[in-house]
Amino acid sequence: MISSNIFLLILIPLTTAFLIPLLDLLHIKYRKILVGIAGILEFTVSFSIIFTNFEFLKKGTLFLTYNLGGWSPPFGINLVLDSLGLFFSTLVSVALLLITVYSIGFIGHHEGKYYVLLFLAFAAMQGVILTGDIFNLYVFIELLTLTSAPLVAFKRNRNSTEASIKYMFYGIIGGLCFFIGVILIYFSLGTLNMAEISSHFTELNTRMQLIIITFFLLSMLIKLGIFPFHFWLPKAHSACPSSISTLLSGLLLKIYIYIFIRIFWIVLDYNVIQEIGLADFIVYLSLTSCLLGHIFALQADDIKRMLAFSTIGHISMIVAALALNTEAGFYGGLLHVISHFLMKSALFTGTGYLLQYTPSHNIKDLKGVGYKNKNIFISFVTASLGMIGIPPVIGFISKWYILLAFLEVNNHIGATIVILGSLTAVVYYFRFITAGYERTEVGTSKKERHVLSVFYREKIVTMIVYIFTFMAVITGVSFKLFDLPLKAVIDVITNPAYYINYVLGG
Amino acid sequence: MRKFIVMFLLVFLGIFLYFNLSYLPAEKMISNNVSQHYINSGVKETGSFNLVTAILFDYRAFDSLGESTIIFAAVSGIVLILSRKTLPVSSHGLTFIVKRTLGLLTPFIFLFSIYLMTHGHLSPGGGFQGGVILATISIIFCIVYGSEFDQKKFSPQTKTKLETGGALLFILMGILGVIFENGFLDNLNLFNGEPGSLISAGNIPVINLGIGLKVGAGLAIIFYSMIQKTFGEETDH
Amino acid sequence: MIYNIVFVILFILGLYTVLVKKSMIKMVIGLNIMESAIFFWVISLSNTGNLIPILQTYMEEKAVNDPVPQALILTGIVIGASTTAFLLTLIIELKKLGGSINLDHIKGLSE
Numbered sequence: 030m031i032s033s034n035i036f037l038l039i040l041i042p043l044t045t046a047f048l049i050p051l052l053d054l055l056h057i058k059y060r061k062i063l064v065g066i067a068g069i070l071e072f073t074v075s076f077s078i079i080f081t082n083f084e085f086l087k088k089g090t091l092f093l094t095y096n097l098g099g100w101s102p103p104f105g106i107n108l109v110l111d112s113l114g115l116f117f118s119t120l121v122s123v124a125l126l127l128i129t130v131y132s133i134g135f136i137g138h139h140e141g142k143y144y145v146l147l148f149l150a151f152a153a154m155q156g157v158i159l160t161g162d163i164f165n166l167y168v169f170i171e172l173l174t175l176t177s178a179p180l181v182a183f184k185r186n187r188n189s190t191e192a193s194i195k196y197m198f199y200g201i202i203g204g205l206c207f208f209i210g211v212i213l214i215y216f217s218l219g220t221l222n223m224a225e226i227s228s229h230f231t232e233l234n235t236r237m238q239l240i241i242i243t244f245f246l247l248s249m250l251i252k253l254g255i256f257p258f259h260f261w262l263p264k265a266h267s268a269c270p271s272s273i274s275t276l277l278s279g280l281l282l283k284i285y286i287y288i289f290i291r292i293f294w295i296v297l298d299y300n301v302i303q304e305i306g307l308a309d310f311i312v313y314l315s316l317t318s319c320l321l322g323h324i325f326a327l328q329a330d331d332i333k334r335m336l337a338f339s340t341i342g343h344i345s346m347i348v349a350a351l352a353l354n355t356e357a358g359f360y361g362g363l364l365h366v367i368s369h370f371l372m373k374s375a376l377f378t379g380t381g382y383l384l385q386y387t388p389s390h391n392i393k394d395l396k397g398v399g400y401k402n403k404n405i406f407i408s409f410v411t412a413s414l415g416m417i418g419i420p421p422v423i424g425f426i427s428k429w430y431i432l433l434a435f436l437e438v439n440n441h442i443g444a445t446i447v448i449l450g451s452l453t454a455v456v457y458y459f460r461f462i463t464a465g466y467e468r469t470e471v472g473t474s475k476k477e478r479h480v481l482s483v484f485y486r487e488k489i490v491t492m493i494v495y496i497f498t499f500m501a502v503i504t505g506v507s508f509k510l511f512d513l514p515l516k517a518v519i520d521v522i523t524n525p526a527y528y529i530n531y532v533l534g535g
Numbered sequence: 536m537r538k539f540i541v542m543f544l545l546v547f548l549g550i551f552l553y554f555n556l557s558y559l560p561a562e563k564m565i566s567n568n569v570s571q572h573y574i575n576s577g578v579k580e581t582g583s584f585n586l587v588t589a590i591l592f593d594y595r596a597f598d599s600l601g602e603s604t605i606i607f608a609a610v611s612g613i614v615l616i617l618s619r620k621t622l623p624v625s626s627h628g629l630t631f632i633v634k635r636t637l638g639l640l641t642p643f644i645f646l647f648s649i650y651l652m653t654h655g656h657l658s659p660g661g662g663f664q665g666g667v668i669l670a671t672i673s674i675i676f677c678i679v680y681g682s683e684f685d686q687k688k689f690s691p692q693t694k695t696k697l698e699t700g701g702a703l704l705f706i707l708m709g710i711l712g713v714i715f716e717n718g719f720l721d722n723l724n725l726f727n728g729e730p731g732s733l734i735s736a737g738n739i740p741v742i743n744l745g746i747g748l749k750v751g752a753g754l755a756i757i758f759y760s761m762i763q764k765t766f767g768e769e770t771d772h
Numbered sequence: 773m774i775y776n777i778v779f780v781i782l783f784i785l786g787l788y789t790v791l792v793k794k795s796m797i798k799m800v801i802g803l804n805i806m807e808s809a810i811f812f813w814v815i816s817l818s819n820t821g822n823l824i825p826i827l828q829t830y831m832e833e834k835a836v837n838d839p840v841p842q843a844l845i846l847t848g849i850v851i852g853a854s855t856t857a858f859l860l861t862l863i864i865e866l867k868k869l870g871g872s873i874n875l876d877h878i879k880g881l882s883e
C-alpha cells in the first residue's frame with residue numbers, strides 16, 4: 030500500500046537540523062522553540078500513522094511503501110514500513126520527544142551545534158529503519174557514527190576526546206566491513222534492493238553466501254559491542270553528558286539490533302546460518318559477552334562505567350535470545366528491547382540529575398547523594414530493581430521470557446548465565462544504592478556545575494526521569510498490551526516471503 | 536614480538552581473503568539487472584548523458600541527500616569541537632610573487648568549478664567535484680593572503696548561510712516534487728531541452744548547484760576552523 | 773586477477789598499520805589506505821574493458837561500462853573524507869588539551 034506520509038518521519042528532523050544554524054543568526058532563544066515544535070510534530074506523525082492503519086495492525090498485515098523519485102523498486106530507492114519497522118520507529122519517536130525535552134533542561138540552549146547533531150542522529154535512525162535499499166542503509170549507518178561521535182566528545186576534555194577517537198576508529202572499521210559486504214552482494218547478484226536480494230540470495234554459490242554473511246556478521250558484532258570488540262563502549266558511554274548517554278545506551282544499540290534482525294532474517298537467509306553452525310557460535314559468543322559484561326561491572330567504581338558495562342551485558346543477552354531463532358526467543362528478545370530502553374533511560378537521566386551534586390563520578394563521592402532529592406533517588410532505585418529483574422517493573426517480565434526461551438531449547442548454559450547475570454546485578458547495583466544512602470557529611474562541592482540551578486530546568490529534568498520510571502512500571506503491570514504488536518513483528522521476521530511479495534509483486 | 540604475531544596472522548588473512556575472492560561469479564546472477572536498465576533507458580528517462588550523474592542525482596537521489604548530510608554533520612562536529620569565542624586571525628601571507636600569480640589564477644579556478652557544477656549532466660563532473668574546487672578558493676585566500684583577508688571576504692556567517700542554503704535548496708527541490716509531480720524528489724519538468732544541451736535534464740542542474748555550494752562552503756569552514764585552532768597559541772605574528 | 777592481488781596487499785598493509793603502529797596519525801593514514809584499497813578493487817571489478825558510461829559522444833549502441841559502482845564509490849569517497857577530517861580534528865584537540873597522541877602513553881586497552 031502506497032502511503033504518502035512515511036517520508037515525513039525522516040524529513041522533519043532533517044529539515045529542523047538544517048534550519049537551526051540559520052535561526053542562530055537571528056536569536057539563540059528561537060532554537061528552543063523550533064526544537065520543541067519539531068519533537069511534538071514528529072511524535073504526532075508517528076502516532077497518526079499508527080491510528081490510520083490500526084485495522085491492518087490488528088490483522089498483522091501492516092505494510093506501507095513509498096517510492097522515492099517516482100521510480101519503482103529495483104531501479105530507485107523505496108521506503109518500507111512493516112510491523113518490525115513500526116515497532117522500532119515508534120520507539121525512536123517517543124525517545125526523540127523525551128530526550129529533546131531532557132536536553133532543553135539539562136544542556137539548555139547555549140551549546141553550539143548540539144541540537145543540530147542530535148536531530149541529524151534522529152533523522153539517521155528513522156532513515157535506517159525505513160529504508161528498503163541496502164546501500165542507503167550503509168549511508169545512514171555512517172551518518173549515525175558521524176553524528177554520535179562529536180556528541181561523545183561534547184565535554185571537550187581529555188577523557189571525552191580519547192573516548193570519541195576510540196569510538197570513531199571502531200565505528201569506521203565496522204562500516205568498512207559493511208561496505209565490503211554490500212559490494213560483494215552487488216557484484217554477485219546485480220541489485221541493491223533488499224527485497225530482490227532476499228528473493229535471489231539462496232541461488233548463490235554456498236561459499237559466496239558464507240563470505241557475505243561473515244562480513245555482515247563482523248560489522249554487526251563491532252557495532253553492537255559484543256565481546257572481542259566491545260572496548261569502545263565503556264569509555265564512550267561514560268565520558269559524554271548524561272543526555273547523550275541515554276541516547277547511545279538506550280536507543281542507538283536498539284537500532285543496531287533492528288539492523289541485525291533485518292539483515293540476517295529478511296535480506297540474507299537465517300537457515301543458511303543455522304545449517305553451517307554459525308548460529309550456535311553467535312549464541313555462545315553473546316552469552317560469554319553477557320557474562321563478562323556483568324562481571325566487569327562489579328569492579329567499576331565510576332557509576333556511568335558500571336551502567337555501560339551493564340548495557341553490554343543486556344544487549345548481548347538480547348542478541349543471544351534472538352539468535353536462537355525460536356518464537357519464544359524473539360518474544361523475549363524484543364520485549365527486552367523495550368524494557369531495557371525504558372529502564373536504562375531512567376537510570377541515565379536520573380544519574381545526570383544526581384551527578385550535579387558530586388565533584389566526580391566516583392563511588393566515593395556519591396555517598397549521601399540520596400538525601401539531596403529523595404524522589405529522584407527512589408526512581409533510580411526502582412529502575413535498578415527492574416534491571417535486576419524484580420517485579421512489578423518490566424525488567425522482570427522480559428527476563429522471565431528470555432529464561433523460558435532458553436529452557437525451551439534445553440540450553441541450560443544460557444539459562445544459567447541469565448540467572449548469574451541477575452545475581453551479579455544485585456551486587457553491583459546495591460553497592461551504589463547503599464553508597465547513596467550513607468549518612469556522611471557531604472562537603473560542599475566546589476564544582477561549578479550549576480547546570481540545573483534555574484528553577485524551570487530542574488523541573489523539566491525531574492519530570493523526564495519520572496516519566497521514564499513511570500513507563501517502566503506501567504508497562505510491567507500491563508505487559509499483555511504488547512502481545513499483539515510483538516506477534517505481528519514475529520510474523521514479519523519469520524516470513525520474509527511477505528516482504529518480497531509486498532515490495533516487488535504488488 | 537607483537538609485531539611478528541600480527542604480521543603472521545595478517546599474511547594468513549591475506550591468503551585466505553584472496554582465495555575466497557576468486558569465488559566471485561564472473562557475471563551477475565540477475566540477467567535483466569539494474570545497470571542494464573540504466574544503460575538502455577537512462578538518457579530517455581532522465582535526459583542526462585552522464586549516466587553516473589543520472590544515477591546519483593535522479594534514480595538514487597536519496598543517497599546523495601544522505602551523503603551531503605554526512606558532510607553537514609562532519610562540519611557541525613568540527614565546528615562544535617574546535618570553536619572558540621575569540622578568533623585570533625593572522626595576516627601573514629606568502630611572498631609577493633605567489634600573491635600576484637594567484638591573483639591572476641583565482642578567477643579561472645572559480646570558472647572551472649562553476650563549469651564542473653553546471654555541466655554535471657554532460658561530462659564527468661557534478662556537484663561534489665565542483666564544490667571541492669570551490670572550497671579551494673577560500674583555502675587559497677587563507678594560505679596566500681592570510682586568514683584576515685579571507686575573513687573579510689567570506690566571513691564565517693556567510694559560509695554558514697551558503698552551506699545551509701545549499702542544503703535547503705536540495706530539500707526544496709524534493710518538496711516541489713511532492714507538490715508538482717507526485718513524490719519526494721521526483722524529476723520536475725523544469726529544464727526541458729534536448730538531451731545534450733546545457734539546459735536539460737529536469738532538476739539535476741539545480742541539485743548539482745545546491746550540493747556544490749554545500750560541499751564548498753562546508754570544506755572551507757573545516758579548513759578555517761582548523762587553522763584558527765593552530766594559530767591560537769602564537770600570540771602575534 | 774592481478775587486481776585482486778593488489779587489493780589484498782594494500783588492504784592487509786592498511787590493516788597492519790592500524791593494528792601495530794603507535795602514533796594516532798599513522799593509524800588514520802592506515803585507515804585511508806584500507807579505504808583506498810576497497811575503492812580501487814570496486815573500480816577494477818566494474819571495468820569490463822568497454823567505454824566510459826557517458827553516452828554523449830557515441831549515440832549508437834556500444835558496450836559501456838557499469839555506471840552503478842562508480843556512483844557507489846563517489847559516495848564512499850565523500851564518507852571517507854568526512855570521517856578522516858573529523859578524526860584529525862579530534863587528534864588536534866587531544867594534542868591541544870595536553871594529552872598524548874602516542875598510544876604507548878595511554879593506559880589501559882589500546883586500540
